Amino acid sequence: MSDKENKYGLKRYVPSDIRAKIRRDAGFGCVICGCVLVDYEHIDPEFSQAKEHNPEKMTLLCISCHGRVSRKIISKRAVWEAKNNPRSLHDGFVHDLLFVNTEEMEIKIGNSSSKSTKIILTICGKPIIWFEPPFEDGEPSKLCAIFYDENGKAISYVNRNQFTALSTNQDVWSKSTKLSITSNDVRCLVMDREGDSVLHISKMQGKYLDTSVTIDSQDRLIMTQGVSTLTIGALRVENCGSAIVLGDIPAIAKYNKLSLAVSIAYNYGAKAVLDLKNKFAGWIVNGEIFNRKYELVGFMRAKKVYSIANEFIGSLNGSYIAHMDDCYENGEPIFVSPENMEFKRNNPSIGYDVSFRLL
Structure with missing residues (x-):
């Protein structure tokens, strides 16, 4: 018996169609922790006693969790439970x-x-x-x-x-x-x-x-x-x-510049937006966001700010378009400059300035 096959002649190589099913069933990550770097694990029977690669009795484990299972720190029962409720399918992502x-x-x-x-x-x-x-x-x-x-x-x-x-x-x-x-x-x-x-x-x-x-x-x-x-x-x-x-920040000339300028000048529902240096960056007029060229760049739903491509940017907090964390809830990172980090430190109740995405 070689290290590439067991006593029944079963090779360690797992055919691609079986690997694909195991990955799909596991949510493409370790069923215990969600890590994306994984091994194909025979749960029961273990590889040394297995006569076939049965996806119903196999799953994905990362190197760390696999080692804990081998040392019996994590029980087989826990692996079966994780196989039936994989971490990555529960979270919606692997990492x-x-x-x-x-x-x-x-x-x-x-x-x-x-x-x-x-x-x-x-x-x-x-x-x-x-x-x-x-x-x-x-x-x-x-x-x-x-x-x-x-x-x-x-x-x-x-x-x-x-x-x-x-x-x-x-x-x-x-x-x-x-x-x-x-x-x-x-x-x-x-x-x-x-x-x-x-x-x-x-x-x-x-x-x-x-x-x-x-x-x-x-x-x-x-x-x-x-x-x-x-x-x-x-x-x-x-x-x-x-x-x-x-490319440039998406923007459209929705209104006549002169009429929009008059509306802003007379403060018909207009509000100035400031950037992280407390400099004027644009306006919010009746729920629409305009840059200094009087182009439409975004809009608001309640206090949430979206681009004209309907992408969530942040929230209106006073005169700032900001977000409290350095990433969105789905895990997408937000660009943070040293100046923006300093802004966050000085304005913890406002968060990170994200007006650069629009203005």
Whole structure:
């Protein structure tokens, strides 16, 4: 008997159709803790006594939980209970910590790379991939990212080095140090994060609003916005504030500028909006939000603020558009600059300023 098969000749290799069912049943993560880095576990009988790979008697366990089961810290009964109520299906996502080299804020996307650059990619005024600098002594820089599928649906986040994949209607696959996400039968994200090496995003196929970003078979970055396409074979950016900026904040000229200016001047339901530096940024007029060019950029429902693309931005708190946490409830990270961190410290009852997303 080799280490690749048991006494019944059953090989450790699990056929792809069986692996797919086990992943779906488990919610694509460890059934106990929800971690995305997993092993295929024979519950009972264990692999040494199993005659087949039966998905009804198998599940997903991360390395840590698997070790606790082997040492009998976690009972088989607890594993069966977790199989019947997987953590990731209960939470709606799977997660893992990315052990990437954030000291030099370096990342590779296809053939392109950036180093010591805060914001890697911004689309329509929204940071999509960025590094957050340390705010306290001894704290490392932290990677943040928001990934979408080709239909514009968010599929996963990296929230300050914490990876989260939204597990509904997706296949999240991991092997060794590589993570892969397939949505609607399209592999839209593959990244490798071996040890302290540079995080490499080798596959990306997603869309935010009207902008698509793809890594093709030649590792080129293909970015399409409307009828315009930009192809980057290899880009090296170092010591910059931003690497790639695509498009403007969505805005429309809904009203005649003069009539709107008169309404604001006479204060017909108008309210000024301030930014984190307490400078004038725009107006709210009868539940609609306008920038200084008198363009419509958002609207309000009660005190909640949305973009014209109907994306939740934050809440109106006095004269500020803000959010109390550095991420939304679904785990999506919010870009926080050192100035914004200081604003939050000085205004704990207001939170982080998010007016930059609109104004």
